[in-house]
Amino acid sequence: MITLEALTKSFGSKHVLRGVDLVVPTGQSTVIIGGSGTGKSVLLKCILGLIEPDGGTITLDGADVRVGDRDAFLARFGMLFQGGALFDSLSVWENVAFRLLRGSLKRPKPEAREIAIEKLRRVGLSPDVADLFPAELSGGMQKRVGLARAIAAEPEIIFFDEPTTGLDPIMAGVINELIREIVTEMGATAMTITHDMSSVRAIADRVAMLHAGKIRWEGPIAEMDATPDPYVQQFIHGRAEGPIETLR
Amino acid sequence: MSVQALTSPLAALGRATLALFAATGRLTFFVGQTLSHLIRPPFYAREFWLACLNIGWLSLPVVGMTALFTGAALALQIYAGGARFSAEQVVPSITAIGMVRELGPVLGGLMVAARVASSIAAEIGTMKVTEQIDALTTLSTNPMKYLTVPRVVAATLCVPILVGIGDIIGIMGGWMVGTTRLGFNSATYLKNTWDFLEFWDVGSGLVKGAAFGFIVATMGCYHGMNSGRGAQGVGRATKSAVVAASVAILAANYLLTEAFFSA
Numbered sequence: 001m002i003t004l005e006a007l008t009k010s011f012g013s014k015h016v017l018r019g020v021d022l023v024v025p026t027g028q029s030t031v032i033i034g035g036s037g038t039g040k041s042v043l044l045k046c047i048l049g050l051i052e053p054d055g056g057t058i059t060l061d062g063a064d065v066r067v068g069d070r071d072a073f074l075a076r077f078g079m080l081f082q083g084g085a086l087f088d089s090l091s092v093w094e095n096v097a098f099r100l101l102r103g104s105l106k107r108p109k110p111e112a113r114e115i116a117i118e119k120l121r122r123v124g125l126s127p128d129v130a131d132l133f134p135a136e137l138s139g140g141m142q143k144r145v146g147l148a149r150a151i152a153a154e155p156e157i158i159f160f161d162e163p164t165t166g167l168d169p170i171m172a173g174v175i176n177e178l179i180r181e182i183v184t185e186m187g188a189t190a191m192t193i194t195h196d197m198s199s200v201r202a203i204a205d206r207v208a209m210l211h212a213g214k215i216r217w218e219g220p221i222a223e224m225d226a227t228p229d230p231y232v233q234q235f236i237h238g239r240a241e242g243p244i245e246t247l248r
Numbered sequence: 249m250s251v252q253a254l255t256s257p258l259a260a261l262g263r264a265t266l267a268l269f270a271a272t273g274r275l276t277f278f279v280g281q282t283l284s285h286l287i288r289p290p291f292y293a294r295e296f297w298l299a300c301l302n303i304g305w306l307s308l309p310v311v312g313m314t315a316l317f318t319g320a321a322l323a324l325q326i327y328a329g330g331a332r333f334s335a336e337q338v339v340p341s342i343t344a345i346g347m348v349r350e351l352g353p354v355l356g357g358l359m360v361a362a363r364v365a366s367s368i369a370a371e372i373g374t375m376k377v378t379e380q381i382d383a384l385t386t387l388s389t390n391p392m393k394y395l396t397v398p399r400v401v402a403a404t405l406c407v408p409i410l411v412g413i414g415d416i417i418g419i420m421g422g423w424m425v426g427t428t429r430l431g432f433n434s435a436t437y438l439k440n441t442w443d444f445l446e447f448w449d450v451g452s453g454l455v456k457g458a459a460f461g462f463i464v465a466t467m468g469c470y471h472g473m474n475s476g477r478g479a480q481g482v483g484r485a486t487k488s489a490v491v492a493a494s495v496a497i498l499a500a501n502y503l504l505t506e507a508f509f510s511a
């Protein structure tokens with residue numbers, strides 16, 4: 001279980017997170033929604049230690065994430081980045097097997113390649129793709145490779161940063177389904193940030209809305225449509241009119 | 249005229265000075281981090297050999313061509329200058345000393361700075377803006393160890409080798425001009441070159457090469473890691489890396505020359 005308490009982060013005079021309190025239950029898929037620039041990615045990066053928060057606490061199964069063995073902590077996570085973040089200089093299979101080729105999870109090269117090809121197959125890519133380079137793939141294929149890399153070491157917790165951004169609706173649907181299937185079959189804890197409502201409905205067990213640096217609403221996906229919160233209603237229905245200020 | 253208007257140039261000077269100190273501090277911290285990771289495993293051999301290929305082998309043509317033409321031009325200049333006081337015979341020795349002590353390392357270093365600092369800064373800067381650096385961290389890989397250390401070690405080891413090869417090519421450039429245009433006997437030219445060169449002439453140039461290699465890779469990595477967002481940020485990082493590496497090479501060259509050769 002990941003617990004955030006009173007998490008704050010500012011960049012200069014811009015206060016992005018103003019006291020975020022959130023619990024991400026083990027084995028469930030939690031989706032954070034919110035407009036662009038509300039700090040969703042910052043929240044994710046604070047948990048992973050990519051950004052140092054200004055205040056508050058982050059605990060994983062009761063232990064402060066900032067103390068203890070960092071490698072052991074990161075080994076529990078997999079992450080799919082918004083743009084894939086594949087390493088250009090490495091082939092597809094080397095990207096997928098990156099964690100299996102070095103560090104504490106290192107395995108012999110043929111075994112790592114075998115696992116990579118199996119993971120590629122799991123995300124719907126043929127073994128022919130394994131020796132290509134990321135620049136030779138379409139956006140959708142890059143997302144799939146990113147997903148294969150995120151699950152290659154079978155992590156307990158997987159983060160998805162805007163998994164469907166830049167994809168056509170059909171490919172977005174495919175990625176959503178894959179995420180749902182993989183999270184369910186691995187029994188992993190998932191945390192996704194998105195503003196794509198079709199993703200939310202496909203992936204989420206629980207939803208939390210981040211607005212003005214705080215969690216505005218949080219609850220099971222089944223209760224999202226019925227909530228009277230005007231901010232949530234405006235966001236999920238994509239209305240221009242409402243309490244959330246929009247620039248025109 | 250108001251007090252604010254009078255003091256604003258001072259305020260600008262103060263801001264610039266503070267920014268310079270801050271940048272120096274950040275760079276010093278970065279170098280310290282790099283050195284500390286140098287002695288702590290894991291080490292990434294594949295990244296090191298790839299960096300050697302890129303920094304050493306692929307820089308060889310540009311360094312070689314630079315040395316060849318510089319050596320040739322140097323021989324002509326020394327001949328023309330020496331002729332004013334009937335000292336044309338010093339062409340082989342002065343060309344060789346000039347190449348191995350100064351022009352070989354400095355021009356080699358500057359050419360590597362142009363070619364390598366820019367490519368390192370652009371590559372790492374692009375990795376930063378496309379979240380590949382963050383991805384490395386989430387995959388339990390320290391970006392300093394994986395990206396910076398192999399490049400810095402490779403450049404520190406490869407640039408002296410490049411300088412050594414450049415020295416030989418530069419001397420050959422002088423020999424070509426000396427024997428074809430200036431009427432020197434080939435064997436005499438080579439004997440004069442060999443006789444007048446001392447070990448430390450060559451050794452000091454190679455030490456300079458190592459220092460310049462360290463500077464080039466460090467500047468490329470530092471500016472890449474601190475690249476701003478977007479294409480403009482990467483472009484600025486690339487430009488800054490080349491400028492900073494070039495200026496640092498020239499400054500380091502003076503300091504090393506003082507250290508090695510001042511009486």
